Amino acid sequence: MDKKRLEYYKKKLVTRREELMRGIARTQQEGREADEDSTVDLADKAANSYTKEFLFGQTHNDRSLLQLVEEALSRMKDDSFGECVSCHEELQQKRLEAVPWTRYCLACQEKKEEGLL
Secondary structure (H helix, E strand, O other), X not given: OOHHHHHHHHHHHHHHHHXXXXXXXXXXXXXXXXXXXXXXXXXXXXXXXXXXXXXHHHHHHHHHHHHHHHHHHHHHXXXXXXXXXXXXXXXXXXXXXXXXXXXXXXXXXXXXXXXXX
């Protein structure tokens, strides 16, 4: 992959990483604020519990995506970015444009989702 295109994807990944980190920090703060609400009403406690569970799930998803973004940036450093980690074929530009943190080509991604990889 040429340097110009690599730099383009690096910029996209770094921007996404920053967005995720801000989102995780905001979600954690909202979770802490839900804990501070000392309501005694049972319905309010249930709503707070649901809110905390929702925020926990959101943070988990964001952290998983953040890990994939970090791995993609790491692959850039060792010159393996843009190739499938399974079959080592070059990833399609359209796939990288849509999901720059992807690890697999379309064929290997389908195999992985089917449990064959």
